Amino acid sequence: MPPTPDETAAVTATGLVRAYGDSLVINRLSLRIPCGEFVALLGESGCGKTTLLRALAGLDTIQAGRIDAPRRPAVVFQEHRLLPWLSVWQNVALGLKGEAPRAKAEAALTEVGLGSRLDDWPRTLSGGQAQRVALARALVQEPRLLLLDEPFAALDALTRIKMHHLVRRLVAKHRPGVLLVTHDVGEAISLADRILVMREGAIASEYTVSDQPDARELHSVLLEELGVAAGEPVH
């Protein structure tokens, strides 16, 4: 019996398994992200969160389970991955089908505040600007699912906060489903509607951010989940 198509879901994954040799990196994991929801995935290094993102992006094979994504997801990686031999707008239009690619790229770049840099080479951009171009390149595809693999990790603190504002605004406007992989608890709380904590290849717990009246309390709860005790002395 074919499963009923889920019109409102950006992605539905059921029973995912991924193993490297004997170790299970993803262990029967299921996940559903509706369109317009911002989900953050927290977890210690090596818990499988990047593997999960790569599996959803179709970059990594899974050994069991199924992934239903109506359209190819767009990905923003930790590095901008701009092609140095293409101008800024050509980078954004990379793989774009249909007419007037330059106009579409220009619109996307204007949205991220770089409408004046269309014909520049990527090497002339700062780190934050390059990451904004990468974001424009993802959004111009009009994805149902946007995968963010620690895209702010390499940025300085102030640029990162600006990027948070920008991402929040753009996601509210385009309403894709978002999966953000991060190890920054503050970032997860400030951006996400829902936070998943991943441990040993499975989702260990789940928090809805709006239900939590006290962000500071959620912060320490999450830190504890990640193995950092709240009461630990700082020095």
Next chain:
Amino acid sequence: MNNPDTVCVIPAQRSKRALGKTGRRAGFDTRLLLSWSIPVLLLLVWEEAARAGWISPYILPAPSKVLETAWALTISGRLATDLGVSLLRAASGFAIGGTIGFLLGTLVGFSKIAGTVIDRSVQMIRAVPFLALLPLVIVWFGVGESQKIFMVALGVSFPIYINTTLGIRQIDPKLIELGRVQNLESLELIRRIILPGALPSILTGVRYALATAWLALVVAETVGSNAGIGFLAIDAREFLRTDVIVLTILIYAAIGVSADSIARLLERRLLSWHPNFTGEGR
């Protein structure tokens, strides 16, 4: 969102670069003059020595005599004909050898299986100095045009092959992964990501290949021909026309230099995105 940092960073960089350029320019001119002083001096000494009769014109004619000969041969149309023949040989050999080297290099760069099958044989043939194959090539083709074109093609194909393979293998796998994320089809992936990424290396191969092409041509033409720059030299040897021989050597040198500058021009044109090949300020 307008970024304030662009406003202050760019002028700062510009003024620094401008300062560096004027500073360098002044020193550059003096050094340019200085570097040319010895060649010019040698040329003057050579001219004087030949005119005074210290060097026999059969050993080394005066530079002015070589110029005269060049003029005479240009007027008679012989120089243009022979140069044309040589250039045509070089171009056909380069086109054939370059295509073979590029296709094999692309195949090996992409496919591990092709690499296993082809690479060892190519490397074994490469171990032979290709000029040593000349007697064998003459047995195969005689001393006609095909022998010369074959030698050029042989010399050209190796540097192009090696640098194409290298260029493709050096491409950042993360960029290829990006191509998959952006839904590029195979052909688009090659055109947009793989070939541009391999281009710096391929162009280095082209520069090496131009040098070997001339080497192969000089050797192949000198062995036996009835037209071309090499024939001009051999013909002149029969009549002890040292001035013509010196002229052909100079022509070979000039062609080598211009081929190299064409390759550099290509690099600057095609690699303007690359920080090492920026067109600005040159």
